[in-house]
Amino acid sequence: MNQLDDLLTQLGTGRWNILHILLFSYWFSLLSYHTLGGVFLAPKIDFTCRPPAASPHARTTNDSCAYFEEDSSTGFEEERPCTEWDFDNSTFSSTVTSEFGLVCEREYLRATYQSIYMLGIFVGAPLNGMMADRFGRLPMVAVSSIIYTVIAIGSSFLYSLPFLLGARFLLGLMHPTSLQTGYILVLEMAEPKWRSALGVSLFLSWAMGTMAWGGFAYLVRDWRWLQLTVSLPCLLFLPALFFLDESPRWLAVEGRQEKALRILKKAAKMNRVEIQSDEKILSILKDDQKEVQEKATHGNYKDKVKEYFEVAVILFRTPRLRIITIVMYFDYLVTGLVYFGLSLSGGNFSTNPFLYMALMGLMEVPGNTFVIPIITRFARKTLNIFFFVISGAALLALPFIPADHAWAAVTLAMVGKMSITFTFNILFLVASEVFPTEVRSRGMGTSLMMSRVGAMVAPFVTETLSSVCPWAPSVVFGASAVAAGLATLALPETKGVALPNTISRFEARSNTKDVIEDPRVPAGGTEGGSEEKQLTSSAV
Numbered sequence: 001m002n003q004l005d006d007l008l009t010q011l012g013t014g015r016w017n018i019l020h021i022l023l024f025s026y027w028f029s030l031l032s033y034h035t036l037g038g039v040f041l042a043p044k045i046d047f048t049c050r051p052p053a054a055s056p057h058a059r060t061t062n063d064s065c066a067y068f069e070e071d072s073s074t075g076f077e078e079e080r081p082c083t084e085w086d087f088d089n090s091t092f093s094s095t096v097t098s099e100f101g102l103v104c105e106r107e108y109l110r111a112t113y114q115s116i117y118m119l120g121i122f123v124g125a126p127l128n129g130m131m132a133d134r135f136g137r138l139p140m141v142a143v144s145s146i147i148y149t150v151i152a153i154g155s156s157f158l159y160s161l162p163f164l165l166g167a168r169f170l171l172g173l174m175h176p177t178s179l180q181t182g183y184i185l186v187l188e189m190a191e192p193k194w195r196s197a198l199g200v201s202l203f204l205s206w207a208m209g210t211m212a213w214g215g216f217a218y219l220v221r222d223w224r225w226l227q228l229t230v231s232l233p234c235l236l237f238l239p240a241l242f243f244l245d246e247s248p249r250w251l252a253v254e255g256r257q258e259k260a261l262r263i264l265k266k267a268a269k270m271n272r273v274e275i276q277s278d279e280k281i282l283s284i285l286k287d288d289q290k291e292v293q294e295k296a297t298h299g300n301y302k303d304k305v306k307e308y309f310e311v312a313v314i315l316f317r318t319p320r321l322r323i324i325t326i327v328m329y330f331d332y333l334v335t336g337l338v339y340f341g342l343s344l345s346g347g348n349f350s351t352n353p354f355l356y357m358a359l360m361g362l363m364e365v366p367g368n369t370f371v372i373p374i375i376t377r378f379a380r381k382t383l384n385i386f387f388f389v390i391s392g393a394a395l396l397a398l399p400f401i402p403a404d405h406a407w408a409a410v411t412l413a414m415v416g417k418m419s420i421t422f423t424f425n426i427l428f429l430v431a432s433e434v435f436p437t438e439v440r441s442r443g444m445g446t447s448l449m450m451s452r453v454g455a456m457v458a459p460f461v462t463e464t465l466s467s468v469c470p471w472a473p474s475v476v477f478g479a480s481a482v483a484a485g486l487a488t489l490a491l492p493e494t495k496g497v498a499l500p501n502t503i504s505r506f507e508a509r510s511n512t513k514d515v516i517e518d519p520r521v522p523a524g525g526t527e528g529g530s531e532e533k534q535l536t537s538s539a540v
Contacts, residue, residue: 003284004249007264007275008191014271016245017189023240024182025202027145029209030237031179032361033230034152034171036210036343038114038459039357040217041227042096044466047103049082065104081105091353094222100161107467109161111459114344116165120172122452126445128176136254137185138246144177145237152231156224188247189267200368200425207368210343210361218354248285257285314439315446324434325443327487328427329450331384334484335424336454337461338391338477342417344462348470349398349413351406356413363414367421374422380430381493384423388485391419395478399471413474420481424451433494 011017051058051067058069064085068077087098096102102110132140148171155167183202190198213230220226245267251260261281268275275281315325343360346353374383394415401409428444435443465472 003287004252005192007281007284008189009193010273010275011191011264011267011271012273013191013194014267014273016267016270017186019270020186020189020244021198021202023237023244024186025205026240027182027237028179028203029205029212030230030234031148031175032206032209033213033216035117035175036213036357037117037168037227038110039344039346039353040092040213041223042102042110042113043092043353044110044463045092045095045097046088047085047098050084050086051082052084063104092221092223094224096161096164096223099223100164107463108460109165111463113165113168114459115456116169117172117175118340118452118455120169121175122172122449122456124173125176125180125449125452128180129445131177132181132184133250136246137181137188137250138241138244140177140181141185141244142241144174144181145234145241148174148178149231149234149238152234153228156228156231185244185247188249189245197372200371204365204368207361207364210364211358212361214354214357214361217357252285257282260285315435315443321436321439323490324492325447327490328431328434328443328447330487331388331423331427331484332431332447332450333454334388334480335420335427336451337458338395338416338420338454338481339424339451340455341458341462341473341477342395342413342420344459345413345466345473348462348466348473350410356410359410359414360417363418364421367418367425371422371425375426375429375495379493379495380426380433381488381491383426384430384488384491385485387419387423387426388481388488391416391423392478392481392483392485394419395474395481398474398478416477416481430491430494434491 047064049060049064049067051060051069055067055069058067060067060082061079064082066079066081069080070076071078082104085098085101085103087095089098092098096113097110100106100109102113128140151167151170151174155164155171158164158167183199186202187195187199216230217226220229245263246259248260248263248267251257251263261278264275264281265278276284314321316322343357346356346360350356394412398409398412401412427447431444431447461476462473465476
């Protein structure tokens with residue numbers, strides 16, 4: 001540990017840390033409602049074609065997307081496209097689907113409603129890192145949470161589908177800025193020994209929010225009122241911004257040591273501990289300052305973007321690193337596809353979508369709670385393969401469940417969801433260990449972006465394939481999970497070993513020896529110390 005970590009250890013975990021943990025846990029739980037909004041706001045519902053009133057003898061086709069009308073001049077029936085429908089309101093009184101007629105040739109817009117949020121996350125994720133490093137953690141959290149709240153509440157009053165889709169994209173754009181930056185802010189305040197556990201436990205609130213989402217939707221069946229109901233609690237977070245502090249670590253490296261000192265003294269007072277003298281603390285903070293602050297932090301953004309993509313290309317230039325990059329990209333893509341595909345498939349696997357959503361959230365609890373003790377005992381690669389295969393096997397078994405055994409189908413879906421949640425958490429740790437230090441951050445960042453691609457594709461798989469064959473999505477998800485498990489065989493094991501700092505050293509290793517033991521690194525660690533490991537449910 002460096003001196004700043006020693007100082008955070010002296011501060012311990014007290015009221016100052018708990019305040020930030022509780023506030024951000026509350027905020028994270030609210031984001032889950034909108035991330036999975038398409039399940040209850042734009043669901044797939046039954047409908048029948050409503051022929052024009054001027055055609056009283058018209059009859060509809062089997063798919064209710066057209067109707068037959070007798071041509072008065074020829075006496076023959078002609079097929080005409082349906083433009084109005086009657087929707088089944090037995091489950092939902094009003095939905096985006098029924099209000100905007102998202103059926104037949106416009107059915108793809110239902111999947112778009114869910115997918116465009118993920119597109120916003122995909123676009124916002126790389127921008128978030130640069131902006132949070134440039135302007136600070138707390139300002140970005142404040143700006144994004146305010147914008148998110150305004151758009152979420154305002155969406156309840158939008159009567160134009162393009163504007164509604166645009167609002168969904170902007171919500172997704174703000175998602176990583178408020179969630180990932182808030183996550184980093186809390187971890188940078190934590191004492192080293194609790195960072196891994198805190199990184200996982202922070203997202204237990206996401207699971208709680210997912211369960212609550214099913215409850216809210218059960219109680220409020222009108223999509224506008226439901227959107228407003230789950231958006232208004234965002235207002236309660238905004239006053240909390242006045243009680244949050246900036247990351248002392250970020251302030252230190254930006255040369256703002258005096259402000260960092262004030263925050264640390266406030267933290268010590270709230271935690272009721274004694275810390276070192278002001279002079280000593282300032283000396284510690286100055287040690288963490290960047291050598292060339294102006295160049296590193298305030299450089300030309302065009303150069304930063306160029307550098308980012310140049311490093312991304314490096315991931316494919318050498319043979320062994322290329323294999324690891326491809327496998328990690330595929331694993332992340334499949335994990336995002338299966339995780340969100342299962343979350344959006346309540347109508348396919350259960351007749352009660354509200355209970356299904358609550359159970360989906362419940363299955364994330366063990367995936368976030370028990371991952372730390374599991375990864376400290378077993379090999380990373382073995383665990384990933386195991387959970388990929390278990391998830392895939394459960395989903396591939398779904399088509400063989402008789403229709404009158406719905407409980408069995410839901411049980412298998414829950415096993416698949418719990419297993420893929422474990423995989424998401426373990427993958428994040430593997431990505432932090434399997435890439436050489438020289439390209440670790442870029443490898444992790446671009447891999448995580450691939451999970452967003454899977455999340456964007458998931459709604460189209462569930463909606464398009466389920467209309468062709470109800471069990472087709474589960475086969476796609478299951479086969480993909482098994483394929484990802486097999487692909488993981490190509491990865492090296494990283495538990496208890498240290499990966500090299502440079503690509504050249506990484507490539508220079510013997511093909512028969514993937515890793516080199518390093519006596520300086522404890523079991524389960526990598527170069528730089530295991531205490532810096534940060535686990536998170538990357539699906540959010």
